[in-house]
Amino acid sequence: MTTLRCAQLRDVAPDVALGLLTGEERAVALAHLEGCAACRAEVASLAGVADELLLTGPEATPPEGFDRRVLARLTEVRAAEARSPLRNGRPAHLRRRGRHRRPDRRRLAVGATLAAAAAAVVLVAAVLVTSDDPPASTAERAEMTTGVGEVVGTATVRGGNPATVAVDVPGWGEAVPEGATYWLAIEMDDGSRTMTHIGTDTTWWQVPLARDADDVATVSVLDGEGWVWCSAEFAS
């Protein structure tokens, strides 16, 4: 795979911010961004400006009854979430704590695009399912919680060779649309992150780490757009 240097990324940073790159170009750019905080900041600053430009956009009168239909749809969405055993009627993304206290929408959006391209670029971890668990004494466990603090599962980091992260979210299959795209994101203390595609047909995943188990900072489940669905944090 082609890799970019910072100077090359800076050249196309406006294209990234405006979503103008497609296919392999975007994948290569996002692979660089995944490991470069300085370039992420550059893209984020340009993306913020791009949003401001939209304030000058055209206005138009929507069709009659638009507002009623929006409110009805919101009511439906809220009701659907209320019926969910995991979401409990509130958006799971209403989270303001720890590392994600003030998530950068654009950075998450980049993460989402990364997710779309990740299969070809940065996925480094294959999901393993095994019953040969190491001794419990080497494991650290944290609760996976939604944005409203509801505990929906657990994340377990185990030392070993390789170290692993296991995530268990009972009720997952009933809580998310069948066949939807979700990602397991493992963020390290230094801000690096690996992402692994997870399906909706099982409730437990295990991922090998290329790093020491003590380096794990946050384990998150992201939806197909890169938004945090639930997460667990580990003391560094």
Added chain:
Amino acid sequence: MWEVSDEALFAGYASGDPEAATHFVDRFQRRVYGLALAIVRVPVDAEEVAQEAFVRAWRFAASFDERRGSVAAWLLGITRNVALDSVRGRGRRPEPVGDPTPDISVDPLDVAGAIERRADARRVADLMRSLPDPQRRALVAVTLWGMSTREVSEMAGIPQGTVKTRVRLALRKLRDEMGAPIP
């Protein structure tokens, strides 16, 4: 009662307050629908995009950070992303009969007196006016009209590389003028 700030109104919207939701949608629906229509160009699709934008704004409310920009800019950013997804999802740009593609020779800053009535848009509009005309038109085409650089190239009859250069220069210049948001 509802002469409240956008941010306060959005807080009520995010919390699920029905009255706040009513006023939030009322306050922003023309801008959201207008941008959606500019990009997808088909009214029925624009309504779907606009509805989805409002739903996503509620669903992803926690990601809004007022240090990084206004509620309006954030909401319109969502709208643009949804609209672009809609257009790309169909694999082609819709060109309905009687609904011509936008004339990129028309600068919205020249014709949209409404901008002057939007306090939050005046500053960025003024900054956009300071851009060289070719740069501004290229930037407007890819942001407000949701066009690709290739489409702009074909419509304007200039090389795609030239369009890219103009867009990059324009966005960087605006960022430098506006000051970088909090990283």
